[in-house]
Amino acid sequence: MTVRVRMAPSPTGSPHVGLVRTALFNWAFARHHGGTFVFRIEDTDKERSTQESYDSIIDLMRWLALDWDEGPEVGGPHAPYFQSERSEVYADALARLRESRFAYDCYCTTDEVAARRLESGSKVMGYDGFCRDLTDDQVAAFIAEGRRPIARFRMPDGSITWDDLVRGEVTFETQYVPDFALCRANGDPLYTLVNPVDDALMEITHVLRGEDLLSSTPRQLALYEALKELGIAKLTPEFGHLPYVMGEGNKKLSKRDPEAHALAYRDQGFLPEGLLNYLALLGWSIAADRDVFSLEEMVEKFDIKDVNPNPARFDIKKAEAINASHMRLLSTDEITHRALPYLKRDGVLTDPVSPADQQLLELAMPFVAERINKLTEASRMLGFLFVAEQDFALDEADRAKLVDTDEGQAVLRAAYDALARVEPWSAARISDALTAALVEEMGLKPRVAFGAVRVAVTGKRISPPLFESLELLGRDRGLGRLQSALS
RNA sequence: GCCCCCGUUGUGUAGCGGCCUAGCACGCCUGCCUCUCACGCAGGUAGCGCCGGUUCGAAUCCGGUCGGGGGUACCA
Numbered sequence: 001m002t003v004r005v006r007m008a009p010s011p012t013g014s015p016h017v018g019l020v021r022t023a024l025f026n027w028a029f030a031r032h033h034g035g036t037f038v039f040r041i042e043d044t045d046k047e048r049s050t051q052e053s054y055d056s057i058i059d060l061m062r063w064l065a066l067d068w069d070e071g072p073e074v075g076g077p078h079a080p081y082f083q084s085e086r087s088e089v090y091a092d093a094l095a096r097l098r099e100s101r102f103a104y105d106c107y108c109t110t111d112e113v114a115a116r117r118l119e120s121g122s123k124v125m126g127y128d129g130f131c132r133d134l135t136d137d138q139v140a141a142f143i144a145e146g147r148r149p150i151a152r153f154r155m156p157d158g159s160i161t162w163d164d165l166v167r168g169e170v171t172f173e174t175q176y177v178p179d180f181a182l183c184r185a186n187g188d189p190l191y192t193l194v195n196p197v198d199d200a201l202m203e204i205t206h207v208l209r210g211e212d213l214l215s216s217t218p219r220q221l222a223l224y225e226a227l228k229e230l231g232i233a234k235l236t237p238e239f240g241h242l243p244y245v246m247g248e249g250n251k252k253l254s255k256r257d258p259e260a261h262a263l264a265y266r267d268q269g270f271l272p273e274g275l276l277n278y279l280a281l282l283g284w285s286i287a288a289d290r291d292v293f294s295l296e297e298m299v300e301k302f303d304i305k306d307v308n309p310n311p312a313r314f315d316i317k318k319a320e321a322i323n324a325s326h327m328r329l330l331s332t333d334e335i336t337h338r339a340l341p342y343l344k345r346d347g348v349l350t351d352p353v354s355p356a357d358q359q360l361l362e363l364a365m366p367f368v369a370e371r372i373n374k375l376t377e378a379s380r381m382l383g384f385l386f387v388a389e390q391d392f393a394l395d396e397a398d399r400a401k402l403v404d405t406d407e408g409q410a411v412l413r414a415a416y417d418a419l420a421r422v423e424p425w426s427a428a429r430i431s432d433a434l435t436a437a438l439v440e441e442m443g444l445k446p447r448v449a450f451g452a453v454r455v456a457v458t459g460k461r462i463s464p465p466l467f468e469s470l471e472l473l474g475r476d477r478g479l480g481r482l483q484s485a486l487s
Numbered sequence: 488g489c490c491c492c493c494g495u496u497g498u499g500u501a502g503c504g505g506c507c508u509a510g511c512a513c514g515c516c517u518g519c520c521u522c523u524c525a526c527g528c529a530g531g532u533a534g535c536g537c538c539g540g541u542u543c544g545a546a547u548c549c550g551g552u553c554g555g556g557g558g559u560a561c562c563a
Contacts, residue, residue, distance in 0.1 A: 010562095010563060012563085042563075044563085045562070045563070048562085048563090106561095109561095110560075110561075122489090123488060123489045123490090124488095124489060124490080124559085125488085125489070125490095125559050126559060126560080127560095150561055164492095167492070167493090170491075170492080171491090172490075172491070173490080175490095176489070176490045176491085176559085177490085177559095178559085180560090181560080181561050182561095183561075184561045185561060186561090188561085190560095190561070190562080190563090191562070191563050192563095195563085211492070211493090211556085211557070212557065212558080212563085213558095213563085214491065214492065214557075214558080215490075215491060215492085215557070215558040215559075216558080216563090218491095241492080243492095243493080244493095244556075244557080246556085250555055250556070251556090252556080252557085278499095281499060281500075281512090282499070282500095283499090283500095284500090285499085285500055285501070285511090285512095287501085287511085288500085288501040288502080288510065288511060289501080289510070289511045289512085290511075290512085291499080291500080291511075291512050291513085292512090308499095308500075309492075309493065310493055310494070310499095310500095311492095311493070311555090311556065311557095312498090312499060312500090313498055313499075314498095314499095315497095315498050315499065315513070315514085317498085317513060317514060318498070318499065318512075318513040318514080319513095320513090321512080321513055321514085322512090322513085324525090324526090328526080368525095370525075370526060371524060371525035371526065372524095372525075373525075373526095377525090381524085381525095431522085434522085435522090439522095446521085446522050447521090447522065447523070449522080450522040450523075451522080451523065453522085454522075454523060455523095458523095460523090460524095461523060461524080462523055462524045462525090463523065463524075464523095464524085465522070465523085465524095466522055466523075467522075
């Protein structure tokens with residue numbers, strides 16, 4: 001039997017890192033087993049589903065390069081893959097369930113159910129089965145009152161057990177799992193029906209999803225039995241419940257936490273492989289003594305049985321460290337290529353890039369690529385090289401501390417004089433001249449001497465190596481900036 | 488309340504009865520390197536929730552307990 005897994009997000013709001021982690025594990029599972037990764041959009045909630053959210057999810061998946069074999073934009077044998085386009089499918093399943101007595105019509109209101117539960121003193125909440133065996137007269141009476149029924153699934157007696165792929169054997173007594181609603185009174189199908197029906201029809205073999213769905217599993221298992229008997233489902237999939245991704249403290253990472261938004265990591269300059277590698281570590285590990293790996297390695301080694309059931313805290317520091325490790329794995333050319341969109345976005349480079357800027361960028365990147373941990377940091381490091389002279393400005397705090405002081409001014413004057421005579425204008429000659437004038441003649445400590453020059457020339461205390469920066473900047477701009485830093 | 492899940496340093500994990508005086512990574516702290524930053528290098532810090540039991544021997548098995556989380560919808 002070939003493996004078929006799916007990810008089925010609801011297009012509501014901005015995609016969460018938990019969604020990425022679930023998508024990644026499903027994808028890795030499918031690829032490891034040479035199976036099929038199905039992508040389905042669960043937009044049954046018309047009120048909350050938005051086009052914007054859907055676009056974000058697609059954008060995210062494309063960025064991460066988690067490709068799907070069936071689903072939006074690629075189609076497949078089980079199309080359509082949008083639940084909003086599958087109404088007839090659900091209507092048909094619902095009708096057959098109702099005819100079969102696996103489901104029954106319920107005329108109760110939520111308030112009536114709650115009131116009865118309260119009165120009975122029952123410890124179990126939820127529906128009490130009141131309408132399970134209504135007589136024709138009772139039904140006629142309810143309809144005469146103008147009531148509209150919903151369909152409920154009749155939970156069997158006894159217990160339901162499954163061998164969870166992540167947690168092992170899990171058992172629920174069905175007395176604690178009330179008969180659940182399959183549709184609204186207006187006939188709209190609910191998640192409880194739609195999700196298992198689609199999984200059945202799309203012949204999903206393994207359902208890997210968040211722990212929050214754990215308690216709805218017994219209901220789905222019971223529904224599957226019915227669907228199989230009705231010929232709608234061929235098999236019951238195996239289930240594996242992935243641990244939560246937690247935020248600070250002991251709370252599930254919620255949409256309100258800025259760290260929850262997956263696309264924000266792209267904006268911050270994360271590499272997709274860095275984010276994915278970090279997320280993989282939340283509940284899984286490739287080896288006892290290693291945590292940086294490629295997607296290919298993950299695919300090769302991934303086994304759902306190795307997934308740890310404990311909830312994991314999202315640690316941005318570690319995420320950045322893993323990302324930094326991946327940055328160091330890339331060549332300078334590759335980093336240049338990947339940083340380009342960010343440099344344009346931040347206004348460091350124009351779009352398209354001029355040939356002169358392109359050349360300067362290629363000369364500068366070797367000094368930058370090895371010292372940045374996120375792609376966005378390239379903008380901070382390189383800005384001074386591409387800014388027009390009239391727009392060049394020094395960081396106020398750095399200027400006050402290193403430039404606008406008696407010592408700073410003296411250093412800059414000496415630096416200007418020394419540099420004015422440098423020939424040819426190369427990093428080596430610049431280094432010699434500056435060291436002679438500032439360190440040897442003035443007797444300054446290198447960090448003090450070069451600090452003032454650095455701020456005057458690059459605008460900040462933090463920059464690529466000074467001598468190389470000056471060389472790239474050119475004599476005119478270099479001297480000009482020293483000149484303007486002198487008051 | 489009831490049901491279910493989870494419990495190894497601050498964080499993520501390795502561990503599956505002796506190899507554990509508990510390994511790795513991030514973080515943090517010390518140094519080294521050094522024109523800033525970053526990288527790199529050397530070292531340090533800190534943990535098996537608790538109580539019983541099984542066993543010659545338990546982080547590993549069993550029971551209990553405590554703590555945390557989730558569910559309990561005509562949301563997904």
